[in-house]
Amino acid sequence: AKMNRRGxxxxxxxxxxxxxxxxxxxxxxxxAAFEQKKLFLVFQPQIDMRDGRVLGxxxxxxWKTDExxxxxxxxxxxxxxxxxxxxxxxxxVLRTACMELVHLRSLGYTNFQMAINVSQVQFSHPLFxxxxxxxxxxxxxxxxxxxxxxxxxxxxxxxxxxxKTLHQIKQLxxxxxxxxxxxxFSSLSHLQKLDVDKLKIDRAFVNEIQKNPxxxxxxxxxxxxxxxxxxxxxxxxVESEMQANTLLSYDCHIAQGYLYSKPLTRxxxxxxxxxx
Ligand code: C2E
Ligand code: CA
Ligand code: CA
Ligand code: CA
Numbered sequence: 114a115k116m117n118r119r120g121x122x123x124x125x126x127x128x129x130x131x132x133x134x135x136x137x138x139x140x141x142x143x144x145a146a147f148e149q150k151k152l153f154l155v156f157q158p159q160i161d162m163r164d165g166r167v168l169g170x171x172x173x174x175x176w177k178t179d180e181x182x183x184x185x186x187x188x189x190x191x192x193x194x195x196x197x198x199x200x201x202x203x204x205x206v207l208r209t210a211c212m213e214l215v216h217l218r219s220l221g222y223t224n225f226q227m228a229i230n231v232s233q234v235q236f237s238h239p240l241f242x243x244x245x246x247x248x249x250x251x252x253x254x255x256x257x258x259x260x261x262x263x264x265x266x267x268x269x270x271x272x273x274x275x276x277k278t279l280h281q282i283k284q285l286x287x288x289x290x291x292x293x294x295x296x297x298f299s300s301l302s303h304l305q306k307l308d309v310d311k312l313k314i315d316r317a318f319v320n321e322i323q324k325n326p327x328x329x330x331x332x333x334x335x336x337x338x339x340x341x342x343x344x345x346x347x348x349x350x351v352e353s354e355m356q357a358n359t360l361l362s363y364d365c366h367i368a369q370g371y372l373y374s375k376p377l378t379r380x381x382x383x384x385x386x387x388x389x
Contacts, residue, residue: 140196143176143189147202152176154209155376158385159228159347159369162357167386169226171262171369172210173376174202194234203235204244211252211259213379218258222386228260228290236263237274242281249285256286262313263289265297272303279308290347295335305342312339314365316350322359336363 146152156170176184193199207229214227235241249256261282279289290311291304295318318332332348339346348360351370360368377385 136192136195139184139189140192140198142178143192144196144198146176146178147198147205151179152202152205153378154206154213155378156213156382157369157376158374158382159226159367160373161366162351162361162368163366165389167225167389168367169228169258169260170382171228171376172206172213172230174206174230190232194232197234199232199234200238203232204248206230207245208248208252211248211254214254214258215252217386218254220383220386224258226258226260227254228262230262230292233264233266233270236278237271242278245282245287246285257288260288260290260311262292264292265294272306276306276308283308295331301338309344311345311347314346314348316370319348319350319352319356319360319370322356323353332360332365333363336360336365340364 153175154172155175156172158170159168160166161168174186174190176186176189178184190199193202210227210229214225217225248254249259282289288310289308290313291307291309292313293315294312296315312335314332314335318330318335322330322332336346345367346365347367347369348356348365349369351357351360351368351372353372356370357368357372360366374385
């Protein structure tokens with residue numbers, strides 16, 4: 114192709130066009146999948162590494178297309194956020210996870226904690242607290258067994274709104290954890306002001322332990338920070354015994370990761386729990 118100014122411009126917009134088109138197509142497909150109830154949740158167990166006790170699970174969203182292909186949430190969640198679809202999808206996630214928790218309780222798992230991801234877009238929606246409240250009353254789930262995971266980057270966008278909303282969530286009786294902790298560069302003074310219960314060490318720092326198990330690891334610093342602030346700590350993405358043992362030596366005893374279990378469908382979770 115000729116490299117004139119116009120040509121360069123066209124080349125640029127043509128490529129942009131492809132990307133935008135792809136995103137729009139994906140957005141329509143996602144909306145259709147959601148309306149046709151083709152999204153579903155899987156549950157990844159959370160374990161006390163000291164005794165292997167199951168403490169609960171994190172609910173994770175899945176989308177399997179009609180062609181049988183899984184679209185990863187890292188790809189479709191941003192599109193759901195960008196298009197606003199996340200508000201309805203997130204509400205569905207919340208209700209469905211609460212319903213599953215009620216079901217698990219009826220099976221005798223009465224101490225089970227359910228962790229639910231909440232997107233920043235969903236969280237800052239004016240009707241969020243209302244829909245949260247309604248999910249609780251409709252499903253009759255005891256709020257103390259529900260934990261909302263928010264991301265650290267959210268903590269910086271609108272501090273006033275965040276502090277207020279976190280307070281309201283705590284008033285309802287739910288707990289809050291900061292997901293992917295350590296990746297969002299939020300300041301310590303800020304963290305201290307937030308009414309949160311738990312820090313979730315990002316998988317990247319758990320991964321780093323394997324390569325560099327030194328005393329100065331970021332995972333260890335996060336554990337110490339959490340302890341100083343009186344927060345509990347969970348590590349995500351624990352894949353090896355070595356990582357688990359190192360985390361235990363840091364005094365972090367809650368974990369989630371392939372070493373214990375992959376995210377499981379509802380039925381598989383029940384079977385997995387029953388077999389323990
Ligand atoms: P996340 O909240 O950090 O979730 C943890 C991710 O790590 C999950 O990926 C999980 O399957 C994966 N994982 C767990 N253990 C291991 C391990 O040992 N090794 C490795 N390599 N990976 C592990 P997933 O399910 O693909 O979700 C990706 C992200 O999508 C989530 O990251 C979360 O940010 C977002 N997401 C998923 N479900 C929801 C949802 O219902 N609502 C919102 N807002 N976001 C969601
Ligand atoms: Ca999460
Ligand atoms: Ca995470
Ligand atoms: Ca992560």
